[in-house]
Amino acid sequence: METAEEQETPRVAQGPPEGGGLTGVVGPDRPPANEAEQGGPGGSSSRPERSGGRQAANPPWVVGYSTGVADDRRSRQISSGTSHQGASDERLPMCEAPLVSIYRVLKEPELESPALVAALNGWVDAGAAGTTAASYLASDGEVIVEFDTDALVDYRARRPTLDIHEGVLTRMGWHELNIRSVRADNRDLLVLTGPEPDYRWRQFEEAIVEVALRLGVTESICLGAIGAMVPHTRATPLLVTGKQRGSLESDMPLPADHMQVPASALNIIEIALAEKGMRSVGIWAQVPHYVHGTYFPGALALVERTLGHLGVRLPLDSLVDLAKEERARLDTVVASRPEASAYLDQLEATGPLPPVPPGDDIAEELERFLREATGDGRNPFDDPGQDPL
Helix, strand or coil: CCCHHHHHCCEECCCCCCCCCCCCEEECCECCCCCCCCCCCCCCCCCCCCCCCCCCCCCCCCCCCCCCECCCCCCCCCCCCCCCCCCCCCCCCHHHCCCCCCEEECCCCCCCCCEEEECCECCCEHHHHHHHHHHHHCCCCEEEEEECHHHHCCCCCCCCEEEEECCEEEEEECECCEEEEEEECCEEEEEEECECCCCCHHHHHHHHHHHHHHHCCCEEEEEEEEEECCCCCCCCCEEEECCCCCCCCCCCCCCCCCCCCCCCHHHHHHHHHHHCCCEEEEEEEEEECCCCCCCHHHHHHHHHHHHHHHCCCCCCHHHHHHHHHHHHHHHHHHHHCHHHHHHHHHHHCCCCCCCCCCHHHHHHHHHHHHHHHHCCCCCCCCCCCCCCC
């Protein structure tokens, strides 16, 4: 029989090790934690219907250069994927504590030869070319997997947006990281888009592998973009990485020696899925370093190469129109700024694109170009008093 002292002693409830709720106190005077705190489903929220059409004036797939915030501003609750049955008198060792799931599968449709296409806002997304390309591919798609951005994104580094209407705070625009399914000819594309995770990269890798195996993914393509010393007057050059590239070739020679560069979460996906036996490649657009904002010609080049590699077709009219508008805008800027015109002439005079040099060489060459073009090293495409490109 328990003593009175033992009956009044509260017990410590074991919660998730990190990011999964608070560790609470359960005792005679406090009710048990609710379902969400216990790691149960916690309910669900409705999702507004997405626009299915591609409108050239304001297409829904156009990605803001630095926002990465989805238009779908719903509140949602992610299931932790764990269940805590009652309280525990002793804490589990850190290595044995259950991991909180960072994703949930909303729907498992019947898929035919699905290919995963991934692009993340952040590192290696110059001109938002990669995320714009992926968002275009997925614009008619249905969300089937979503990731818990509360567990993956640093909101103080990439803050959500806030709508204010007539002085009233109306709603929050939360970041969304998800996979959408879209049909393209005789196969399915699973498109991963959203912010590059700030935290839990290894857990994110495990989640991507789990989802890919669960949905029967046969191959993957990672899309990104890198700022480079290339002119906008040329076709966007593309680099291709991966062992099983097939007929997919780079537009410029890849470095023959060993290189070590800062990694992105996309690189993790390419490596992890290749290790599971899936054909995994990366396609990286070389975007003119002087362009500010979304570079649609780069996005178009990525989409065209991706569709050709996968052997499928999708309408490209609206993206082609935006790429033409971007080219015309840049041509107008060049014509109105002698310094920009002179700098562009130097870029065009470089001839055939050389192998990719080390980063220090690129920076040194860029500084030399800028000094010769302006005398002070500033970007000749930036005009004081006007908005940058």
